[in-house]
Amino acid sequence: MDMGAExxxxxxxxxxxxxxxxxxxIALAESRCMTIQERLTAPRRRVLELLLQADxxxxxxxxxxxxxxxxxxxxxxxxxxxxxxxxxxxxxxxIESMNAYVPCRMDGHGHQAAFLICDCCGAxxxxxxxxxxxxxxxxxxxxxxxxxxxxxxGLCSACRSA
Ligand SMILES: [Zn+2]
Ligand SMILES: [Zn+2]
Numbered sequence: 412m413d414m415g416a417e418x419x420x421x422x423x424x425x426x427x428x429x430x431x432x433x434x435x436x437i438a439l440a441e442s443r444c445m446t447i448q449e450r451l452t453a454p455r456r457r458v459l460e461l462l463l464q465a466d467x468x469x470x471x472x473x474x475x476x477x478x479x480x481x482x483x484x485x486x487x488x489x490x491x492x493x494x495x496x497x498x499x500x501x502x503x504x505x506i507e508s509m510n511a512y513v514p515c516r517m518d519g520h521g522h523q524a525a526f527l528i529c530d531c532c533g534a535x536x537x538x539x540x541x542x543x544x545x546x547x548x549x550x551x552x553x554x555x556x557x558x559x560x561x562x563x564x565g566l567c568s569a570c571r572s573a
Pocket of ligand 1 (some may be wrong): 428501504514515516517522524
């Protein structure tokens with residue numbers, strides 16, 4: 412990871428999951444896949460696991476490098492296809508302005524996503540946005556919106572007080 416080099420701490424908002432918490436999150440993803448008749452294949456599961464374990468958003472090349480349990484890198488298309496799947500199902504989000512990925516912290520299923528991004532430590536905290544006004548303006552104009560992702564940049568509380 413190349414973020415947080417000049418920053419005081421990167422422990423403010425995103426906490427990587429370990430142990431039973433991680434197992435629980437994976438099991439949840441597996442059962443959600445089952446109900447919609449999708450398969451959490453080994454590569455999809457591994458990429459989700461890496462995202463859930465991370466303390467900050469990960470770039471695709473971080474995932475490619477960390478993919479192998481024995482340290483061997485993945486073939487890039489394997490990771491990109493897995494990311495595409497995880498995004499489509501709402502298990503992960505791409506933060507465009509960072510070109511990085513985070514696991515969904517709001518239990519997925521294709522909701523509109525919004526992030527508070529810290530320019531200092533690189534933490535990205537997901538929150539539930541209210542796009543009611545935008546959605547009704549769009550439908551009044553005859554638009555059908557496929558997705559909205561809000562990326563609000565600034566300083567997290569830990570970096571502000573440091
Ligand atoms: Zn989400
Ligand atoms: Zn910060």
